[in-house]
Amino acid sequence: MAYTTFLPPEFRVVIDKEACLQCGRCVQQCGWNVYTWDETEQRPRPDHSKCSACHRCVTFCPGGAITVKRNDLTFKGSDSMSPELVKAIWKQAETGGVLLTGMGNDKPYLRIFDHLLLDACQVTNPSIDPLREPMEMRTFLGRKPDYLEVVPAAAGSRAAGPKSKYRLVTELDRQLQLETPIMFGGMSYGSVSLNVHRALAMAAVELGTFMNTGEGGLHADLEPYQDHIIVQCASGRFGVDTSYLQAGAAVEIKIGQGAKPGIGGHLPGEKIDYQVSITRMIPQGTDALSPAPHHDIYSIEDLRQLIYALKEATGYKPISVKIAAVHNVAAIASGVVRAGADIIYLDGFRGGTGASPTIIRDHVGLPIEIAVATVDQRLRDEGIRNRASIVAAGGIRSSADVVKAIALGADACAIGTAALVALGCHVCQKCHTGCCSWGICTQRPELTRRLDPEWGAAQLINLVHAWTHEIAEVLGALGVNAIESLRGSRERLRGLGLDQTVLDILGVKAAGL
Amino acid sequence: MRSVRPAYREESEPRILGGCGLMGVCDQSGKRMSGELAVRAMASMHDRGNGLGGGFAGYGIYPELPDFFCFHLLYNDEVAKDDTEFYLKKHFKVVIEEPIPTKPVRGIENEPILWRYFLDIPEERLVETQLSAEDYVVHTVMDINTYLDGAFVASSGKNMGAFKGVGFPEEIGEFFRIDEYKGWTWTGHGRFPTNTPGWWGGAHPFALLDYSIVHNGEISSYGINRRYLEMFGYKCSLQTDTEVVTYLFDLMLRRHGLPVEIACKALASPFWKDIDLMPKEQRRLYTALRLVYGSALLNGPFAIVLGMADGMVALNDRIKLRPLVAARHGDVVYVASEESAIREICPHPEESWMPQAGEPVIARVSEKGRRKALTQAKQSAGQRRIAQIHTTAGVT
Structure with missing residues (x-):
């Protein structure tokens, strides 16, 4: 031939x-x-x-x-x-093989974010100038009690401070404090390079937000940043030991990923060099296989046991559970919250991946907009919305997406692909090959050295600052000065070109109503 | 067309936006003042309203019947009245039912059927429903306002009442013969909505149990405030953001038992930059407040006056985007949108000031003062009424 x-x-x-x-x-x-x-x-x-x-x-x-x-x-x-x-x-x-790909779903499904329009103030209520007035972005992730118990402070008590007449009785669970409602999603060391992790960690500290280790363990070099790192515990348990769990500000149990719900992971042996091997705690050159399910979680009650085991191991740090947006996501999320999760991380079907079968990436899951809307409403219907924070991820491409996701009901958003793009990623979707010329999604030393972590951190800081300023502009136009007044405020959204079923699911009125 | 309220829909119609004028006066000694005072103050702020809504709430106005829930009802027609009375009689022991006294006033037209009921809750209903008396009343008010077409509960507290309708406040005051009532707290409101569904229920005050709200402003965070309240079973059906303020106070003060100062700090919370500078314990309290009640934060321009059984609270939004002036003379505390309204009824107050953004002005009527006022009032005016109760309900 x-x-x-x-x-x-x-x-x-x-x-x-x-x-x-x-x-x-x-x-x-x-x-x-x-x-x-x-x-x-x-x-x-x-x-x-x-x-x-x-x-x-x-x-x-x-x-x-x-x-x-x-x-x-x-x-x-x-x-x-x-x-x-x-x-x-x-x-x-x-x-004769399964087609593989990287990054997120690139098929032309309806992009709901692009069909949602925001409100603004005119005459009857003044808009607020974000350059002159405070715009509060601070966000706390974690379990909140149903109500607070506040009692008059004992006379002459110094504990309450000189001016306070009242004392808080309720003890709050530990929270993650974010200075902007944007965090970095889980991307493992192994799939991305150590320099990417360094850049993310440095940026997270500077921005007052969090990066997420993904399932590849925490490299020793990142320990100085650990107060701004969420450590992940996934089905392969790579790099998980007591000190790892205790190092993070929170622990995330990864059940699923938006790009590939329901399937495991496979990091080929070629990517497991010495540094990756010690971080993942597996022999050098062996394939790192993450099972599809956690083999100690075959049902919701097993998840509850793991959540509480991790809480015990970490002195009750917040536990996040990451699930992919799938058809029954609202009911699953409700179960996860009742199982004790403090944060529920929803990953939409446009979320990225280092490697996934194309059929899974392109045909499985739900848009994050739908997932956030249904989960938020379900938790409200059950009166348990305050028990867990919602993080929206998997398809957050701009500050406008962040604003809309928060208006639909998310507490914060996480970005993965957008962060990598800030580091030079050109979204060529070849992450699984390990040849990334930009030194992002590769372990080849001649390529990884191309990414200077300090330059990378500066790029990420710029991006998140820019988005945060843009969110402040929107809040000002909406006439509110705190992010919590946008959260779940679907009244400030209108749908244009969405059918009634989608509008009903989103809890959003059509434009003109 | 006569309309006391629009039909309930899960997704309410666009809200009515607008500006307004408001006032509040409270004698902390418990001495009762004629409602004429409130009408006069509101009349001086005539131009802050446009005749599409005015109203008053008075406290201590039914001293002869202080222990019964008094429902002020607005009906579109006799059918609505029959349906609602059937409902009320099923759920309550009706001690007195009577029309709310009015007199014809030029400018007030298409008035609904106005009726008031003094209600007692049969003990067995509380046992059956496992609710507190207050929760029981809240449930019934929500039911009537949501599901009984053409009926609207304007107020549902004890020894208080809300009088409101479509018209300028001074016209409404005259129509309801407000000057014939005496109370230790009065609040008043004149409305300037920017679109025009003239419906009586939409005028202020909005009241639930003993809480009543008059409000100038717009709640830009209405969407999330409403969804937060829905988690606790409140139904927001009235096309206005003011009802969420009433329900938020009910939730935080009555159901969560928060002190009113603290509830105000959740509704108009201090900025993080200020919280960060507070001493440790205070910072812990204010941080927790924002974490737990973030969805209750009222964002956007507002000045409100909350009437309560034991006093009055006036509050501005966190950056003071609407006017509010306060004054004090002896035991009497005055608040109003404009100082002229205060000077109209108290020409030379001992002090007057502009309350800071988010700093509540709190006036409290002492328990002793209220008891004394009630005893005096009962002795003078109550005999006829008490006799009436005995014959109507067989109460001994």
Whole structure:
């Protein structure tokens, strides 16, 4: 046979010969080995089939000579059998394998956030200028009591302070204090590089928020930041021991992930170098397999036992339970809250992943908007909304999404993909290959060293500051000056172009009503 | 068209927004003042309303019957009245039922059927329902206001009442013959809604049990305040943000037992930057308050006057976006949207001031003062009424 594959290259790398300085930097920068150096002609030659359109070469080409284009081969075309499906069939016919991918669902499902509009004040109530008045973003995650017991302070009691006539009797559970309602979602060391973790941890401290270890353990270098780190306990239990659990500000039990609900994880042995191996507490070079379920959680009562075991082990730090948004998410969330979770972390079907079967990523789960709305309402209907905070994640792309998620009922949002994009990720969806030219989703030392953690932290801090300012602008326009006045205030949202069923589920009125 | 309230819907109609004028006066010694005072103060702020709503609440006005819940009812028609009376008689022992006295006033038209009931709760109903008397009343008020078409409970407390309707406050005051009542606390309100469903129930004060609210402003956090209250069984059906204020006070003061100063600090909470500077124990209290009652924070511009069995509280929003002036003369505390209204009824107060944002003005009528006032009032005016009770209900 003359051919090796039916698959045409996805992209074409076009080098402007006039502009090319023949410096060879593209050869050096590409993690995918697209370029080889032609010794005779003294210029780079691209292998189009290897290109992921990550733009590393484009960004670093000093002559600005490189462009990457979609390989726009004309197919006869069919609405039913699209070129993408044809290519997928070829790929599977040639390999016999499950198709893998990275990042989040990229299919054109309805993006509900983009159909929600916010309110603003006019005449009858004044808007508030966020540049002149305080705008309060501080958010506390954790269990809140149903009510407070406050009694008159004993006469002459100094404990209550000179001016306070009252004393709080109720003891509150421990809380996570966030200075902005944005935190970083779980991304494991192993799937991302240690420098990514360093950048996230430094940024979390500076921003007064939290990063999340993901399921890959906590590297010793991150210990100085541990007050701003949530440690995850997932089905593989990688890196979990007593000191790990006690190191974090909170512990998260990961039941599921939006990008791949119901399935486990597989970090290939090539990514398990010495540092990853000691952090994950597994031998170097072995595959790290996370089982699909926790093998000690086959039902809700088992989850309750694990939650309380972790509380006992940590002196009753907040316990978060991360679940993927699936069809019955409201009932599941209610069970999780009743099982004792202090925080329920909902991950929508657009959430990212280091690696997932494409069929799962693209066809399983629910949008985060629906999950937040139904869970918030369900917990209210049951009168237990105060018992747990809701974190919305999996598809938070902008500050507008944060505002809308909070208005639908979330206490805070977590970002993963958006944070990686701030670090240079170009969303090429090839995270599972370990070739990330940007040094983010790889363990190859020549690539990981490209990401300077301090620069990365500055990028993340800028991003979250910018979003926080934007949220303040929206709050001001809404005429409120504290984030808790937006939380669950669906009255300030209107749906445009959403059908009545979706509106009813969201608890949002149509625009014009 | 006569309308006491719109039909209840799970998702209420757009809220009525607007500005207003308000006042409150409270004699902390328990001495009872004629309602004429409140009418005169409101009349001086005529231009703060537009004739689409006015009302008054008085405390200590039924001294001869201080132990019965007094329901002020607004009815669209006789059918609504029959239905509601059937309901009331099923749930209560009706001690007295009578029309609320009114007189014809130019400008007041399409008035609903106005009736008041002094009610006692049969002991066996409380045993059956496992509710406190107050919760029992709240449930019945919610039921009537939600499900009985054409009927609206304007107030439901003891020894107090709300008088309100569509018109300027001075017209409403004259219509209800407010000057014939005497109370130790009065609040008043004139309304300037920016759209115009002229319905009587929508005027202020909003009252539940002994709590009544007059309110100038708009609650920008209404959406979450309402959903928070729904978690506790309150139904917000009245197209107005003011009812959430009433219910929030009921929840925090009566059901959660918070001191009123502390409840005010939850409704108009101090900023974190100030909380962070407080001494440790106080910081712990205020932090907890914001954590637990964050959804009760009233955000947006407002000035409110809360009437209670034992006094009155005036409160501004946390950045004082609506006017509120206070004054004191002897035992009497005055609050109003404009100082002119206070000067109208007390030309030379001993002190007057602008309350700070989020700092409540609290006036309390002493227990002793109230008892004394009641005893005096009973001796003078109550004999006819008490005789009437004995014949109607067989109470001994």
